[in-house]
């Protein structure tokens with residue numbers, strides 16, 4: 216494929232090449248504007264997955280009374296009603312603020328630590344050891360300690376999110392830095408690049424794919440930790456809290472409504488927002 | 504001019520004595536390599552290299568695979584420390600990389616995440632040129648190497664020959680006065696190689712740049728260089744330096760080049776290990 220297009224290009228007059236990047240045969244154009252065939256296939260897959268979940272749920276609701284498993288219709292009606300209340304919207308918003316702050320800090324820290332330990336050998340050995348010890352502890356296990364240290368509220372939850380998203384990012388970047396092409400570093404060194412320029416012009420862009428993967432894994436972790444921490448963290452707002460108190464009064468429609476929101480948001484964020492971000496950041500990888 | 508004639512006289516001695524003769528002369532050599540050794544653990548790769556390259560000279564370095572040509576070039580460029588001996592450029596010992604000398608690698612080594620023009624701009628960015636100036640110079644350079652219109656292509660979207668042109672443009676952008684080329688055309692097909700050889704000559708001519716080119720291709724060395732240094736198999740030594748007197752542009756089929764080629768191949772052929780790796784020409 217690559218060989219063919221290359222040969223074709225070599226035969227074309229220079230002036231015409233600019234517009235012909237995508238070619239007739241390849242479905243994804245670099246701008247990504249028209250819905251591409253792989254995108255459509257993914258959308259279909261998601262549609263099918265949703266349908267099968269709904270179907271299983273509907274079937275289950277036939278065998279259990281509505282106060283145990285309400286039907287999808289009942290839950291969606293409840294959800295629309297909840298979405299009309301300020302309280303529910305605030306609860307969702309608060310969860311997202313916690314997620315955003317925690318995930319943002321974790322990613323930043325992860326990239327910095329990953330790059331630093333990749334570039335500096337002694338620090339790498341130290342942080343590898345540290346990571347291997349700390350990584351095995353489920354982030355949620357820290358909650359009691361953090362609550363005592365920081366008090367009830369957003370801070371222990373954000374800290375748990377940071378811990379859960381930091382490790383995948385740091386490890387991913389660390390590994391990637393070790394695989395940076397030495398010759399790419401040499402090229403910049405020959406131009407007289409400073410250490411900081413080496414990081415900004417070679418290491419950072421070269422490990423960007425790893426940053427994206429680390430971010431995706433970290434985001435999944437962060438999202439799960441957020442809900443879990445809100446459920447056990449003694450807060451009085453947030454999606455996890457919403458599900459917990461609904462469970463305490465056996466309000467299964469609300470529990471399921473909360474779960475639906477979590478599922479829909481994370482699916483949308485992961486498959487759509489992050490995927491788009493990835494294509495944006497790694498434009499060169501997707502250019503055909 | 505003066506330097507050329509100096510080198511010329513030295514050449515009468517030929518081979519390994521030549522550099523010391525030069526050193527006795529004056530400090531006129533752009534690059535002076537003295538007693539250079541390189542060991543990788545217990546493996547001696549370079550064993551006492553003496554070499555002198557005049558200002559504005561084009562020197563080709565040929566030798567069997569693994570004899571340490573790339574290693575030598577890396578030490579000349581300051582990317583690697585010698586185990587012994589030293590390299591002087593402009594009379595100063597090389598202790599690290601410097602923008603005044605640059606190296607084009609065996610594989611293009613372009614950054615895959617940068618477009619052609621962004622790749623060419625790398626050195627200018629590192630020098631902190633203003634963006635408008637960078638754009639202007641990149642445009643000039645792309646025209647110079649025949650890559651106009653490919654500004655926004657990524658390296659994987661262009662051909663191997665175009666990648667080498669881009670790599671050359673990237674290095675020329677920072678205008679080094681010494682250029683090291685490590686088999687820059689080694690991975691290309693014969694036809695592209697011939698074209699790029701011609702273009703390299705065009706770029707070098709009147710530039711005043713000193714060039715050291717490593718190549719496997721004896722014909723390429725004879726076509727391009729003022730002098731061809733022939734290295735022995737590992738541990739690498741300079742076994743002979745041959746001057747090519749033909750005026751440029753040279754005719755690859757001329758009697759003198761053909762006979763020089765035979766001489767060089769003969770010299771290389773003395774190494775039994777190398778007999779299989781000589782490209783069939």
Ligand SMILES: Nc1ncnc2c1ncn2[C@@H]1O[C@H](COP(=O)(O)OP(=O)(O)OP(=O)(O)O)[C@@H](O)[C@H]1O
Nearest residue numbers: 543548566567568569570571572573574575719737
């Ligand atoms: N970083 C290194 N560590 C250990 N050994 C090395 C290293 N770099 C090169 N060598 C060894 O040094 C010898 C010379 O390598 P070098 O790359 O300089 O050869 P070369 O003449 O450029 O070969 P070629 O023509 O195939 O490119 C080889 O035996 C190689 O294995």
Ligand SMILES: [Mg+2]
Nearest residue numbers: 572573609685
């Ligand atoms: Mg080599």
